[in-house]
Amino acid sequence: MMLMASVSQLEREMITKAQRKYPHCQDPLEKLRLQCLARGASGIKGLGRAFRIMDDNRSNSLDLEEFSKGLQNYGVSLQPSEVLDLFHLFDKNGNGTINFDEFLNSVRPPMSNARRQVIIDAFKKMDRTGDGVITIEDLKGVYNPKFHQKYQNGEWNERQVFQNFLDNFDSPNNKDGQVTEEEFINYYSGVSASIDSDVYFVVMMKNEWKI
Known part of the structure; x- marks a missing residue:
């Protein structure tokens, strides 16, 4: 991705x-x-x-x-x-x-309703099991690990790529391999803080998560 x-x-x-x-x-x-x-x-x-x-x-x-x-x-x-x-x-x-x-x-840095809603929509798409947390199981079929460079050169297997993806959203000092909706919103509120345009942020999220 x-x-x-x-x-x-x-x-x-x-x-x-x-x-x-x-x-x-x-x-x-x-x-x-x-x-x-x-x-x-x-x-x-x-x-x-x-x-x-x-x-x-x-x-x-x-x-x-x-x-x-x-x-x-x-x-x-x-x-x-x-x-x-x-x-x-x-x-x-x-x-x-x-x-x-x-x-x-x-x-959290102030976010418009449009930004908040597209973040929630992305989370719901990722949370395939609908249990309120994103895990490795949720990523299967949603995130393709085969495009990751370390998978292609044989350094990582599929599970390691998935884990690395979750680690982007996980807290550095307390990794538990799952991401709640609150944590997902908190993460993207940080990303949102560096983007001035609502339109750009929403388009970026929609393109990336195919929503």
């Missing part, structure tokens, strides 16, 4: 742009977003996964201690006062917890 080659170029542009903007940024939310984008397209997805791991009781909410620890574990550099400001920004009802989904939606 050509997508990974084009995405890697967009990703480099996004990382450079985020690194350039960061020193001049004062807003804590934007600082957090830029630090994620500076890690590449998987940066926001990695942040999401780090917090999901901390949500032991699956409450979909975080208190201040969990929130602070999650940012720290992911290596985010913010002053304690900025962490507090961020927490209060999302603790809308003042009950001492924040809704994880609302937080993550705010960290």
Whole structure:
């Protein structure tokens, strides 16, 4: 697939742009977003996964201690006062917890409905079993490994090519061989951040995923 080659170029542009903007940024939310984008397209997805791991009781909410620890574990550099400001920004009802989904939606770079919908459509096409996660089994019949250079030269077998494809979307520090819809959206929100035109982004996705 050509997508990974084009995405890697967009990703480099996004990382450079985020690194350039960061020193001049004062807003804590934007600082957090830029630090994620500076890690590449998987940066926001990695942040999401780090917090999901901390949500032991699956409450979909975080208190201040969990929130602070999650940012720290992911290596985010913010002053304690900025962490507090961020927490209060999302603790809308003042009950001492924040809704994880609302937080993550705010960290993602803004996306139009058209962009979000084409990402979801691509995910649904990939998720052939309809179980809400993309696995190696889903990729069979959707993604042709025979065009991969390492398959052609005998270095990798079919399964290794599939695994490499999933790794593009997986968190570098916690690879589990499957990608959820949330992680897929988080990944492409990073790619989207480097593309100014809605039309270009939608056409790129439709061409690549044949939707």
